[in-house]
Amino acid sequence: MSNATQPQNVQQMKPIIFLDIDDVLCVHRTFNTRQVLAALAGDETVDADEVWQQIFHPAARENLRALDEEFNPIYVISSSWTLHLDPQQLRETFQQTGIGFVADNLHQVPFTPRDEDSYRLVEIDAWLDTYLAPTLSQAYATSYLIIDDVVSGQSLLGSHLEDRTVFCDAWTGFTYPKLVTARKILRGEMN
Template sequence: MSSVADGRATPETPSSSLLFLDLDDVIALNTHYTGRDAARAVNQPTRVPPDFHERLFARGAVAALNQLLSEFRPRVVLTTSWLRLLERNGFLSLFEHGGVHVGADDLHPVWEAPEIYGLGRGASIQRWLAKHYRGEDVLILDDDCSGATLRETPWMRQGHVLLCQEGVGFHNGLLDAARAAFRTPFGPRSVWNPPPRLR
């Protein structure tokens, strides 16, 4: 069963899916505005340019992401570098104004997986999974640059990682691969061991 909030169905039981979501080059292409612009907009809302919320996130990427969210209703964990700039409510405000269907109830209770300095995105997600994974289906949505360390992970080989092209972002052409990721069993023992840091 589900309830309805803001015109969208919301599940009454916890989601069985997890989406690890980056923003840069996934839905924010940095063509007009960047994460720093987003932080300024949240902190100084009276000084937001008229076109800011329309142009911060790419319309096609948002539409594709919203389609995925409507089909699987995952709990979302943010992995973006914008975590250094914004708090939870700031993200929720940007999503609301930018048409991204991620509300407070859609974020996982542990909603952030900040990057571990020097180790990259893969290590931060592994640390999160070690503490909070409860058997959900998993999709990691990132980009070629910040998600580079994900290429050597078992998650990539199993099809649970989608790396968007820089300057292109998420789009309808990636939806089938994203659906397949959620439908493919995720092995909780798929541990990635990052290389040791050079001293």
């Protein structure tokens, strides 16, 4: 194997995490994308420090950090937040909220294709078909995991992607038991 292809192969070995935001990281009943956009714009009607401290649940952030430290994944955002924030705004949000590792490891195509009428199964399948399909002929050179919630991810239930999905509960987020499930899925795929 030449050195020129080695970085690409190393990149392919990293798992991909399709990450939803609402009810996975953002479980706060008052803070949402409106407050994030206002904080990013420097709008003085919102307390930016409070937004950055409270928008994402601390335990969900720490559980995602633990998963990141163990598997060093690449992230693709599969969330309604992508209808409101562009990639740079999401990167800044991740940096401001203490999960800069997500911003630092976003895929070069960081969002699943999404519109007002799409649903998660179609969005993730479209992304996989476009960006992962070339590696599928290499016996799943890249593993992947979906972290979603039972509401926005309901199309994943009973689908061919269900076994690769961690379903978070509404208003609860990415809890420690969900982290355990995520680890099992990724360890199973990488063996």
